[in-house]
């Protein structure tokens with residue numbers, strides 16, 4: 001019996017096992033999936049918890065529910081990979097050998113990376129990237145008397161790079177609805193030079209922040225947080241005071257990657273950007289947030305990658321050349337509050353541009369422009385996630401590789417063609 | 419494509435003044451770009467950063483992050499901000515003749 005082991009049963013690991021159980025004959029291949037717990041959260045739903053739309057329970061299902069029959073599911077902490085002996089060492093002392101390994105251990109927030117951040121943790125400093133953080137923030141927002149809310153991105157890359165912007169837009173919309181917008185100043189603090197990494201989207205999103213009177217502070221690299229005085233301090237001496245700090249702490253890969261001595265400075269696994277194979281080990285592949293690839297860390301990306309990774313893994317097993325097919329395709333909804341959302345679609349080479357999706361011209365969803373339909377798209381994504389994406393079904397009309405048709409670069413666009 | 423003159427040399431640059439062809443880069447041009455960025459003179463510590471950035475760019479096709487500079491033991495982030503005030507990675511990349519760091523998505 002040959003052995004395939006998948007580390008992580010989150011978005012990427014679950015999609016892969018659903019694909020592969022169908023493609024690898026049961027009498028030849030044993031598949032083992034390992035995760036530290038059996039709780040699958042729909043992470044895009046974290047954004048809706050602080051505003052009282054969802055609770056943790058709304059977006060939680062058992063991981064085991066999404067794993068196909070005929071795979072072994074081991075629930076325990078992975079200590080490390082030993083690529084020399086093709087073994088995974090578990091913290092309960094067991095060793096699991098593999099012929100092929102897929103790393104899908106995701107990314108997590110690491111607030112301890114910023115001096116002072118933990119001093120005010122869940123008192124005046126909150127995150128919404130964990131289920132507990134999002135619920136604690138919901139309780140805090142309910143009784144917030146007014147003052148300055150700072151929405152802060154500590155360091156890039158982060159998973160779902162638009163989530164903090166969505167948070168700021170939601171905050172604005174909710175405060176308006178409750179007639180309290182004049183009691184609260186919202187400030188958006190980012191290490192980037194604008195609202196987003198890529199010029200056209202950055203300009204569109206930056207204008208929207210301005211329109212909603214959300215002040216943006218750019219190129220801000222937090223050296224430390226003075227929780228007692230309630231301010232974030234930049235390396236260049238600038239300070240931003242807050243009453244409530246909603247931060248996205250530094251995101252890093254699993255500590256397991258570091259313990260294995262396989263990570264970069266963010267504990268991400270160096271991965272070939274087009275074939276999705278580890279840059280160093282021939283029988284190790286990776287997808288999702290755990291990789292070091294220069295595309296978004298998003299569920300949609302893990303889904304697009306999975307289709308290409310299946311083919312490449314099968315090719316590797318058959319001793320064939322891998323296909324360099326992954327183009328960095330990413331696709332996400334930016335929720336604006338008040339029933340509208342923006343949709344962006346991009347890859348390694350092409351930044352998000354205006355246009356129509358998924359069909360050129362007729363759409364029906366407009367790209368890079370707030371619309372009600374996109375908002376419904378975002379809400380529908382939860383259903384698509386549980387019922388289609390995790391199960392490895394193709395999402396109708398949305399191919400793994402990006403489609404340039406129907407997109408248009410504005411004539412006066414910043415940045416110019418790459 | 420825009421061009422820029424440094425002394426007797428003409429180089430190709432992008433809209434923001436980053437060199438588009440690294441083969442045109444010289445130490446003299448680096449010093450001239452540094453002066454434009456408000457750094458009067460490049461000392462040994464500056465050069466160490468510039469050379470590390472060039473080496474990383476050659477190997478990875480992109481300028482290293484602040485975290486990487488810090489972790490590689492070349493320089494602490496605090497010192498980096500003292501040497502290249504303002505946006506240190508962007509400034510250092512410009513001086514090193516590299517394209518503007520894009521920031522990860």
Ligand SMILES: Cc1cc2nc3c(=O)[nH]c(=O)nc-3n(C[C@H](O)[C@H](O)[C@H](O)COP(=O)(O)OP(=O)(O)OC[C@H]3O[C@@H](n4cnc5c(N)ncnc54)[C@H](O)[C@@H]3O)c2cc1C
Pocket residue numbers: 007008009010011012013034035036037042043044045046047076077078079104105106107128129130159160163254255256287288289290297298299300301302331332333
């Ligand atoms: C607030 C927020 C909003 C988001 N919004 C969107 C959105 O609108 N659209 C979108 O496409 N994406 C969104 N995302 C991103 C999306 O959720 C992730 O990109 C996606 O889940 C990544 O999948 P993954 O398999 O790489 O990692 P995960 O799904 O995080 O899975 C990693 C798994 O590895 C396990 N693991 C890690 N280390 C160990 C260990 N040492 N031992 C055992 N198990 C381990 C974890 O328990 C986890 O189950 C959002 C994320 C957040 C936080």
